[in-house]
Amino acid sequence: MRRWFYLLPIVVFGLMAAGFYVGLGIDSNVLPSALINEEAPTFDLPPLPGSDKGFSSADLQGHVSLVNTFASWCGPCRMEHPVLNALAARKQVPIYGINYKDTGEAANGWIKSLGDPYTRIGMDSGRVGIDWGVYGVPETFIVDKTGHIRYKHVGPLSEADIDDKIMPLVAKLQK
Amino acid sequence: MTPLSLRGAHGATKQSRAAVKSIATSLLRCARKEVVKLAACLAILLGLCGPAHAVRPDEMLADPVLEARARDIGKELRCLVCRNQSIDDSEADLAHDLRVLVRDRLKAGDTNRQAIDYIRARYGDFVLLKPPFEVATWLLWGGPALVLLIGGLGIARYLRRRSGLTDPPPLSPDEKRRLADMLDTGAER
Numbered sequence: 001m002r003r004w005f006y007l008l009p010i011v012v013f014g015l016m017a018a019g020f021y022v023g024l025g026i027d028s029n030v031l032p033s034a035l036i037n038e039e040a041p042t043f044d045l046p047p048l049p050g051s052d053k054g055f056s057s058a059d060l061q062g063h064v065s066l067v068n069t070f071a072s073w074c075g076p077c078r079m080e081h082p083v084l085n086a087l088a089a090r091k092q093v094p095i096y097g098i099n100y101k102d103t104g105e106a107a108n109g110w111i112k113s114l115g116d117p118y119t120r121i122g123m124d125s126g127r128v129g130i131d132w133g134v135y136g137v138p139e140t141f142i143v144d145k146t147g148h149i150r151y152k153h154v155g156p157l158s159e160a161d162i163d164d165k166i167m168p169l170v171a172k173l174q175k
Numbered sequence: 176m177t178p179l180s181l182r183g184a185h186g187a188t189k190q191s192r193a194a195v196k197s198i199a200t201s202l203l204r205c206a207r208k209e210v211v212k213l214a215a216c217l218a219i220l221l222g223l224c225g226p227a228h229a230v231r232p233d234e235m236l237a238d239p240v241l242e243a244r245a246r247d248i249g250k251e252l253r254c255l256v257c258r259n260q261s262i263d264d265s266e267a268d269l270a271h272d273l274r275v276l277v278r279d280r281l282k283a284g285d286t287n288r289q290a291i292d293y294i295r296a297r298y299g300d301f302v303l304l305k306p307p308f309e310v311a312t313w314l315l316w317g318g319p320a321l322v323l324l325i326g327g328l329g330i331a332r333y334l335r336r337r338s339g340l341t342d343p344p345p346l347s348p349d350e351k352r353r354l355a356d357m358l359d360t361g362a363e364r
Contacts, residue, residue, distance in 0.1 A: 031255065034299030101268065126272045133297045135255035135269055 033133055033152040040067075040147050041131035045122025048111070049104040055096050055122030060147045064173045066166070067141040068118075069098045069129060072106040074137045080156035081114045087162055088117035093170045097121040100129050100137050142166065144173045229266045234274050236282070245278050248287055252277070252294060253304050261304060 040060055047054035060067070068084060070077040088095055097118035099107045104123065111121075122128070132141065133152075142151040151169055153161060230249070236242040249263035256267040262274055273294060280290040294302055306312050314321075346354065 031301055032299060034295070034297060126268075127276070130269075130272060130276060130294075130297060133299070135298070 030154045031135065033149070035133050035149045036152065038149055040141075040143050040149050041128065043122070043124075043128045043131060045098065045124055045128060048099065048107050048121055048123060050108065051121070053120045055098065055120040057147065059096060059120055060143050061145075063145055064093055064170050065143045066093055066095045066170070067098060067132075067143055068095055069100045069124075069132070069134050069137045069139045070110075071100045071102045071137050072110040073102065074100075076156040077138045078114070080138050080158075081117070083157050083159055083162060084117040085115045086159070087166075092167070093174075094119040098128065098132070098134075099123045100134065101126050140166070142169055142173070228263055229270065230263055230274060231271070234271070234278065236278050241278070241281050244287055245274070245281055248277050248281075248290055249274055251291065251304055253302050255298060255302065 040057055042057045044056040045054055059065075066087075070080075084095060087093075095117050097120070099121055102123065107121070107123070111118075132139075136154070138156055140153040140157055141149050144150050150173060151165070153165065157166065230246070236245060246263060250261050252262045252273060254260045254262045254265035254267050254270040254273075256269050257265050260270075262270040262277075276294070277290050280293055281287075285293065291303070300307060306315060308316050
């Protein structure tokens, strides 16, 4: 009993050190989504000017989809865009775009100069973004066949993210 | 008359000494001649130091009761862009959108709880500046009480053990004599 008592500080230190070590690995910029495994919100967003392909929640039914929020004013989105273009070229999963708090003109200029990986694009003034729990762009969601959100990626997608996280889950959900 | 604090400042250059001296003199002059003005300045400055509200006039509701409720809610919701500010204190775009959303919910007839839950359903518990008490947070809320309990048990144990100790039995005449001998020899040395 006595001996055990003297070991207690070491045990407490060990537990705290382990806790802090785990805490070091947590990226505090990435907040967990409250919507994982929830049904995607209901919305109907208008298309970019000159297009007739707006984006509504009905588009998400019946197949696995990626939903990507982007904006022409968003620096990291520019970094992410080539990755989305490459993913779209593989034609394995449709990518839907939510153009977040942007102008039609700027968004059209963005698509024209950087390429268009999106199956459909809806323009959002911010309210639909809130329904998706978006707190910054870019954010990317994986939605399953039944329209439920299964995964959320915060920040720009890299090729490694696509290969290690996005596509394995998409393939699993497509089965 | 040199202020006391400056006398020991051998390392200070002449310039900085002069600067400090001039500030000190002007303060003194101010204190002598313009006490009232200084007090007024302070009052204004302190008035400006209040909590910084980012709520914009165009967001505010005409109904003061609803607006007051919106302020109560806004204080409890975290701005997810700046993290440690409430949406009422934050200038971020998202905070603005959330403030407007809260007001829309209130206008639509939501109670404060319903309006908060509406946002919580989208952003999770993290959006609440005050975490709820639940299974995942019991250690957070109960931690201080737990530490107090452990400390209290330790103190109780210590006190109990100490009170168990009795005074040693008095010395026998023989022991007293031996002690006196020892002390005597010690004194002789």
